[in-house]
Amino acid sequence: MKQFKQTNWLKILAFYGIILTGTYFARKLPNVFSLVMSEITDVSFPFNYNHGLVTLAVALLFYAFDRQKQEITLLGDNKVKSLLFPAVLFICYSVYGINNSQGIDNHLWAAMFCGFALVYNIMEEYAWRGYLIESQSKMNYVFKSLLSGVLWAIWHLLIFENFNQYGGFWIFLVFCIIFSFLLTFAVIRTNSILAAAAIHAFIIQTNIVALICFVIFILLLVTWNKKIPKERKSDF
Numbered sequence: 001m002k003q004f005k006q007t008n009w010l011k012i013l014a015f016y017g018i019i020l021t022g023t024y025f026a027r028k029l030p031n032v033f034s035l036v037m038s039e040i041t042d043v044s045f046p047f048n049y050n051h052g053l054v055t056l057a058v059a060l061l062f063y064a065f066d067r068q069k070q071e072i073t074l075l076g077d078n079k080v081k082s083l084l085f086p087a088v089l090f091i092c093y094s095v096y097g098i099n100n101s102q103g104i105d106n107h108l109w110a111a112m113f114c115g116f117a118l119v120y121n122i123m124e125e126y127a128w129r130g131y132l133i134e135s136q137s138k139m140n141y142v143f144k145s146l147l148s149g150v151l152w153a154i155w156h157l158l159i160f161e162n163f164n165q166y167g168g169f170w171i172f173l174v175f176c177i178i179f180s181f182l183l184t185f186a187v188i189r190t191n192s193i194l195a196a197a198a199i200h201a202f203i204i205q206t207n208i209v210a211l212i213c214f215v216i217f218i219l220l221l222v223t224w225n226k227k228i229p230k231e232r233k234s235d236f
Contacts, residue, residue, distance in 0.1 A: 006138040015062050015135065016151055019127060022054035023158045043102050047116050051159055052123035059126040068137065072130050074122070076192025081224075085198035088216050090114050096209045117204050121197035128152045128180075129187045129196045141188060149173075149180030186217075189224050 033049040063070055075082045093114050097106030104112075128148050136144050153176035157169070166172040179200075186196045202213040 003138040003140065003143075007136055011062075011066075012132070012135050015058065015131065019055055019058050020155065020158065022058060023051045023155065026050040026054045027158060043104065045116060047120060049120060049123070052120045055127035056123040059131040062131050062135075066131075066135075068134065070134065072134055072187050072191050072193060074193050076187075076190045076195065078190070078192075078224075082190060082192040082194050084220060085192075085195045085217065086114075086118055088213055088220075089118065089198045089201055092209050092213050092216075093204070096207075098205065113204060114201060117201045118197055121200040122193060125183070125187075125193045125196045125200060129183045130193050133184060133187055141184065145181040145184040146177060148184055149177030152176050152180060186221055189221050195221075 027050060029050055031048045031050065032053075033047055034045070037043070037045055090111060093110040094107050096110065098110040098113055099106055100109045102109065128151070132148055132151065133144050136147065139147075150173070153169075153173040156163075156172070156176075163169045163172045166175065183196045183199060186199050187193065189195075199217050202210055202217065204210075
């Protein structure tokens, strides 16, 4: 209760309210990403960045005017090591490939798809596992994960027409909460938005590649602060 009272819930409510409002109106606009890409190529990409741009803009705005020091950044504490997360994503999927109807090589398409998905997920994670998590600095990991997962799931009501592919909204809600525990753990462990975004992106397909990515990501997180011990010098 002490942690609960020390959290600025009015600020979190304002943050979430602005994101919901912005997302609602952004979804009324034409797909900006699709319009831009149509001027460059005939290839069709199934992405809409409108609402992602809203979450990113609101998160950056609140970060800019918040007196609280930002701990969670794009690359986190270990910039080089954080790059391992997207590297795993790109390598695994590019080697395996993703089928497409665009007439593009499966391996090239996989790399392109991962790239566009990663950019979008960075936008989302700046809000849901970035600012939202940091604004609950007094709360524990479990509560942060639960709140982030619930608000994240409800936000999707403005994005998806239905949740049939997930078996309904309530199953989707449970999935978001469970997945939020992993993503929240990732940012707490690494302080890296990129790490969470790469983990978020690995479920672009549900196959053996996703499983391999998941296992490697878990290993990276568990061993994040581990250092390889130096060999003792022999007395001889």
